[in-house]
Amino acid sequence: MSEHVTIDKLAEHVGQEVTVKGWLYNRTDKGRLQFLLLRDGTGLVQGVAFKKELSPEAFEAARSITQESSLIATGTVRADERAPGGYELSLSDLQIVQLAQDYPIAPKEHGIDFLMERRHLWLRSTQQWATLRVRATVIRAIRDWLDDHGFVLVDAPILTPAACEGTTTLFETDYFGDKAYLTQSGQLYNEAAIAAFGRTYCFGPTFRAEKSKTRRHLTEFWMVEPEMAYADLDECMRVEEAFVSYIVGRTLEERAEELAILERDTTPLEGIAPPFPRISYDEALMILEEAGESLPWGEDFGAPHETAIAARFDQPVFVHRYPTRCKAFYMEVDPQNPELSLSVDLLAPEGYGEIIGGGQRTADLELLERRIVEHNLPREAFEWYLDLRRYGAVPHAGFGLGVERTVAWICGLHHIRQTIPFPRTLGRIYP
Amino acid sequence: MSEHVTIDKLAEHVGQEVTVKGWLYNRTDKGRLQFLLLRDGTGLVQGVAFKKELSPEAFEAARSITQESSLIATGTVRADERAPGGYELSLSDLQIVQLAQDYPIAPKEHGIDFLMERRHLWLRSTQQWATLRVRATVIRAIRDWLDDHGFVLVDAPILTPAACEGTTTLFETDYFGDKAYLTQSGQLYNEAAIAAFGRTYCFGPTFRAEKSKTRRHLTEFWMVEPEMAYADLDECMRVEEAFVSYIVGRTLEERAEELAILERDTTPLEGIAPPFPRISYDEALMILEEAGESLPWGEDFGAPHETAIAARFDQPVFVHRYPTRCKAFYMEVDPQNPELSLSVDLLAPEGYGEIIGGGQRTADLELLERRIVEHNLPREAFEWYLDLRRYGAVPHAGFGLGVERTVAWICGLHHIRQTIPFPRTLGRIYP
Numbered sequence: 001m002s003e004h005v006t007i008d009k010l011a012e013h014v015g016q017e018v019t020v021k022g023w024l025y026n027r028t029d030k031g032r033l034q035f036l037l038l039r040d041g042t043g044l045v046q047g048v049a050f051k052k053e054l055s056p057e058a059f060e061a062a063r064s065i066t067q068e069s070s071l072i073a074t075g076t077v078r079a080d081e082r083a084p085g086g087y088e089l090s091l092s093d094l095q096i097v098q099l100a101q102d103y104p105i106a107p108k109e110h111g112i113d114f115l116m117e118r119r120h121l122w123l124r125s126t127q128q129w130a131t132l133r134v135r136a137t138v139i140r141a142i143r144d145w146l147d148d149h150g151f152v153l154v155d156a157p158i159l160t161p162a163a164c165e166g167t168t169t170l171f172e173t174d175y176f177g178d179k180a181y182l183t184q185s186g187q188l189y190n191e192a193a194i195a196a197f198g199r200t201y202c203f204g205p206t207f208r209a210e211k212s213k214t215r216r217h218l219t220e221f222w223m224v225e226p227e228m229a230y231a232d233l234d235e236c237m238r239v240e241e242a243f244v245s246y247i248v249g250r251t252l253e254e255r256a257e258e259l260a261i262l263e264r265d266t267t268p269l270e271g272i273a274p275p276f277p278r279i280s281y282d283e284a285l286m287i288l289e290e291a292g293e294s295l296p297w298g299e300d301f302g303a304p305h306e307t308a309i310a311a312r313f314d315q316p317v318f319v320h321r322y323p324t325r326c327k328a329f330y331m332e333v334d335p336q337n338p339e340l341s342l343s344v345d346l347l348a349p350e351g352y353g354e355i356i357g358g359g360q361r362t363a364d365l366e367l368l369e370r371r372i373v374e375h376n377l378p379r380e381a382f383e384w385y386l387d388l389r390r391y392g393a394v395p396h397a398g399f400g401l402g403v404e405r406t407v408a409w410i411c412g413l414h415h416i417r418q419t420i421p422f423p424r425t426l427g428r429i430y431p
Numbered sequence: 432m433s434e435h436v437t438i439d440k441l442a443e444h445v446g447q448e449v450t451v452k453g454w455l456y457n458r459t460d461k462g463r464l465q466f467l468l469l470r471d472g473t474g475l476v477q478g479v480a481f482k483k484e485l486s487p488e489a490f491e492a493a494r495s496i497t498q499e500s501s502l503i504a505t506g507t508v509r510a511d512e513r514a515p516g517g518y519e520l521s522l523s524d525l526q527i528v529q530l531a532q533d534y535p536i537a538p539k540e541h542g543i544d545f546l547m548e549r550r551h552l553w554l555r556s557t558q559q560w561a562t563l564r565v566r567a568t569v570i571r572a573i574r575d576w577l578d579d580h581g582f583v584l585v586d587a588p589i590l591t592p593a594a595c596e597g598t599t600t601l602f603e604t605d606y607f608g609d610k611a612y613l614t615q616s617g618q619l620y621n622e623a624a625i626a627a628f629g630r631t632y633c634f635g636p637t638f639r640a641e642k643s644k645t646r647r648h649l650t651e652f653w654m655v656e657p658e659m660a661y662a663d664l665d666e667c668m669r670v671e672e673a674f675v676s677y678i679v680g681r682t683l684e685e686r687a688e689e690l691a692i693l694e695r696d697t698t699p700l701e702g703i704a705p706p707f708p709r710i711s712y713d714e715a716l717m718i719l720e721e722a723g724e725s726l727p728w729g730e731d732f733g734a735p736h737e738t739a740i741a742a743r744f745d746q747p748v749f750v751h752r753y754p755t756r757c758k759a760f761y762m763e764v765d766p767q768n769p770e771l772s773l774s775v776d777l778l779a780p781e782g783y784g785e786i787i788g789g790g791q792r793t794a795d796l797e798l799l800e801r802r803i804v805e806h807n808l809p810r811e812a813f814e815w816y817l818d819l820r821r822y823g824a825v826p827h828a829g830f831g832l833g834v835e836r837t838v839a840w841i842c843g844l845h846h847i848r849q850t851i852p853f854p855r856t857l858g859r860i861y862p
Contacts, residue, residue, distance in 0.1 A: 041629025070823040120623035192551035198472025384862035392501040431815035
């Protein structure tokens with residue numbers, strides 16, 4: 001057998017005989033000529049089996065192999081402009097590893113429930129493959145940027161004794177006789193970590209037992225949450241715009257092929273760069289009024305509002321200083337106006353909505369104690385969090401970026417369920 | 432105020448006046464001279480406050496500031512061989528941001544329960560700081576190596592409908608009326624992912640509701656699980672030894688200071704390099720017999736056995752081909768001997784025990800169906816997993832590396848509870 005080469009490296013082997021190990025994606029039967037579209041996880045290449053160039057057994061394998069059968073193919077790499085990917089393989093041998101019978105996902109259209117029920121197989125389809133490769137790159141870009149900008153990864157726990165933002169949307173489990181909840185955010189833990197490390201982030205799965213069935217909700221999703229000591233709202237926005245611009249730029253650079261498969265028009269993404277526009281909540285309300293989507297002061301935005309606001313801008317837009325009552329208990333109060341919080345959300349363009357929520361957290365012990373009472377939170381569970389204001393409190397800020405919403409935006413996908421390998425939604429926990 | 436500089440960058444500012452924002456770690460009072468040990472999350476530096484060089488208010492702040500108060504200090508950077516870190520700050524100004532009263536963790540010895548109850552503060556202590564910085568580097572090394580060797584990150588779900596390795600040690604939650612479990616391993620999902628991506632990994636928190644209270648167990652821990660299509664047991668071991676050697680080497684390179692703080696003798700780590708010794712389970716039993724720790728054939732190793740086996744080697748040692756009955760239902764059978772599985776564990780030296788478990792998974796549908804019956808697993812929950820053998824099965828292998836055990840080994844820590852920011856153990860879910 002010739003050297004095993006992955007499809008993404010075929011360009012380095014033009015004129016050589018190599019072996020590819022993978023699966024059959026599609027086949028076109030022209031009698032003495034069989035066109036086999038092969039995939040191995042790194043890409044696609046067309047294998048050409050010409051009857052007179054293979055042994056009778058190998059040609060019979062090429063003629064009879066079915067969709068998604070596993071195979072080992074040997075052939076010579078030829079540059080061919082007409083071929084998908086620019087190269088093809090003139091086959092000299094083909095072995096079927098396992099013959100797949102009646103693979104359920106045909107190249108025809110299937111309904112979303114049919115496909116989600118077969119998510120373990122659907123991942124092999126080109127669009128899903130492309131989306132999840134973009135996801136992997138987005139995640140790498142996130143980690144690299146943070147690691148290279150002085151943020152220390154400090155994993156927050158998943159099993160927690162108390163809710164970060166209310167108790168109605170929590171998954172509960174028995175913890176050796178006590179109640180425990182799946183985390184909705186690592187932020188409170190990040191606030192402990194910054195006093196040890198200065199700048200930190202956590203990055204893991206988070207959970208919301210929400211009964212909402214929208215295109216923007218999953219019950220299990222990944223969130224990265226950076227937090228910074230000695231940082232205010234402005235610094236938070238500066239970090240966010242540099243961070244998001246890097247993620248978009250690096251993904252465009254490394255995943256052009258995948259974005260092309262997804263037919264994503266990348267023009268709007270190519271212009272993403274700091275500074276992002278900054279508008280206040282009050283200014284956002286005026287935009288909504290002009291757009292015929294007015295909202296009473298004090299209410300939070302829904303998806304249509306976010307879309308209407310973002311439609312005014314080519315860049316992601318910061319909306320800052322939401323009413324205190326819209327936001328979580330730990331938000332810092334605006335010294336100019338106590339009804340406002342030093343909060344900021346980042347809305348993606350093109351109708352993709354909020355991708356970041358964050359802002360400055362209060363450093364004040366008494367304010368926090370009052371808020372815990374106002375929000376009916378169990379004080380005992382927050383004693384450790386109050387300690388952070390007793391011992392070396394500092395002005396600090398941070399934010400959470402949702403991975404799936406960011407991937408949906410970059411890929412141009414309407415629904416976030418395709419941006420995670422095995423989505424968990426109101427109606428789905430299988431496979 | 433002068434330019435804000437982090438302590439790890441002071442060397443670039445010798446002779447300049449800079450501002451450091453952080454906390455007081457310790458103070459030595461010499462009357463007109465106050466030695467303040469400052470930390471800001473990136474490192475420690477000694478600030479010297481000489482009465483005649485500060486305003487009366489600033490000197491009073493220096494004289495009265497308490498442990499873990501937050502502060503903003505301005506001073507000139509001076510190289511000083513005697514100073515911790517090699518530099519000191521001749522202070523010209525000091526502002527207290529928040530004065531901490533009676534910080535509970537004094538520089539004296541505290542019991543482990545006292546410290547764990549205050550984990551949110553204990554993180555600031557130098558040894559905890561150093562350990563978690565090593566952890567962050569180990570995780571970055573893991574991801575970089577995999578990303579750079581053709582492995583695609585494909586996150587496995589946390590909420591799962593069925594148990595991977597038995598149901599007795601699962602955390603259960605209600606999923607909108609159905610039962611769901613917190614994952615113990617993403618491996619089964621990885622096996623779906625490799626058919627789409629060739630080589631993949633998942634990396635996230637995993638859970639075991641085990642009632643064991645040992646120095647090697649956490650109920651929540653992080654595991655990285657690479658999986659490879661068209662790979663056998665030998666390939667698995669080659670990848671593991673390259674991977675582990677890289678992680679150790681990069682950590683030594685980037686975290687020498689932290690390992691020195693931990694008083695880790697790095698000599699044994701410096702020699703870690705492929706190839707690692709490979710012994711069979713049967714050979715391991717002979718070693719145990721010689722060591723006076725004999726074990727009947729067919730039983731799995733406990734911690735003392737692992738220590739006795741590893742003591743024979745300077746490198747981590749592979750133990751392969753465990754009895755089928757010791758291992759999970761999906762393990763491939765050794766074609767030479769059906770009572771053996773193509774499994775392999777990697778035992779760390781110096782008594783740190785198993786850090787990797789893995790091996791070749793069976794590609795055979797019928798064998799897998801039989802095993803599911805033998806292991807009393809609910810067949811419906813595994814239908815999707817069986818599909819992977821129906822549609823394009825390939826020889827494949829993979830493994831799981833436990834982050835906390837690896838960090839414990841590299842740091843030379845007896846107990847793994849300090850290798851994770853907020854440990855979850857049988858008796859602890861707070862803070």
